[in-house]
Amino acid sequence: MTSASSVPFDRSIKIAPSILSADFANFGKECEAIEAQGCDWVHVDVMDGHFVPNITFGPATCAAIRPHIKGVMDVHLMISPVDAYVEAFAKAGADVITAHVEAGPHIHRTLQAIRGAGARAGVALNPGTPAEHIQHLLDDIDLVCVMTVNPGFGGQSFIHSQIDKVCTLRRMIGDRPVHIEIDGGVDPTTAPLVAAAGADVLVAGSAVFRGGSVATPEVYGQNISTIRKAAESAGASWA
Ligand code: DX5
Numbered sequence: 001m002t003s004a005s006s007v008p009f010d011r012s013i014k015i016a017p018s019i020l021s022a023d024f025a026n027f028g029k030e031c032e033a034i035e036a037q038g039c040d041w042v043h044v045d046v047m048d049g050h051f052v053p054n055i056t057f058g059p060a061t062c063a064a065i066r067p068h069i070k071g072v073m074d075v076h077l078m079i080s081p082v083d084a085y086v087e088a089f090a091k092a093g094a095d096v097i098t099a100h101v102e103a104g105p106h107i108h109r110t111l112q113a114i115r116g117a118g119a120r121a122g123v124a125l126n127p128g129t130p131a132e133h134i135q136h137l138l139d140d141i142d143l144v145c146v147m148t149v150n151p152g153f154g155g156q157s158f159i160h161s162q163i164d165k166v167c168t169l170r171r172m173i174g175d176r177p178v179h180i181e182i183d184g185g186v187d188p189t190t191a192p193l194v195a196a197a198g199a200d201v202l203v204a205g206s207a208v209f210r211g212g213s214v215a216t217p218e219v220y221g222q223n224i225s226t227i228r229k230a231a232e233s234a235g236a237s238w239a
């Protein structure tokens with residue numbers, strides 16, 4: 001298991017497959033397959049049917065898949081309220097826990113609770129939420145997740161208006177050790193756009209799992225490599 005403090009910070013491109021697009025009956029083997037095929041982080045989408053119109057799973061499932069993940073387990077909480085569950089997801093082995101700024105009135109308290117529980121703290125912004133919303137939180141976070149779809153489902157179309165938000169956030173972050181993560185509609189066409197805008201963690205569900213299975217994991221490897229190469233070919237446009 002990776003502890004939060006052992007996650008090194010760098011701005012290289014990291015591909016984080018979302019297991020929302022994996023075979024739900026086979027999470028352990030799916031996590032092992034994507035790591036063996038070269039992914040960097042494993043992105044785990046937790047949905048409550050209240051903050052978002054879909055339900056996935058909770059801390060018990062995260063704890064069950066943890067032994068099957070050698071690297072970073074990146075837990076994206078699309079739940080409201082959040083605070084009561086932070087400790088449980090940290091105990092389940094999450095390295096990064098991301099809460100939505102829209103999920104409650106006290107995001108600063110939530111971020112403190114996440115760091116206090118020993119995880120890295122992420123804050124997610126829905127497409128309608130401006131970058132400036134987190135201006136006074138930049139020293140309290142390790143990651144900002146820019147939603148490039150409305151949260152709730154995989155397989156939606158990338159919302160291009162968010163690219164400008166990524167550029168703004170990259171300038172706001174400056175030299176702080178804060179990752180910019182993109183979540184939704186990332187594929188070989190959109191990856192270079194967000195990489196150029198300053199993102200370093202690219203979540204991809206459909207674009208990684210499409211066409212493959214635990215029986216044909218090399219397809220995952222090809223998909224990961226294609227997204228990574230596309231992102232790495234982009235020049236910086238945020239400055
Ligand atoms: C959406 C989730 C995403 C989603 C991405 O609410 O947070 O992580 O699974 O899926 P794709 O890559 O298919 O858009």
Ligand code: ZN
Pocket residue numbers: 018043044045076183203
């Ligand atoms: Zn997500």
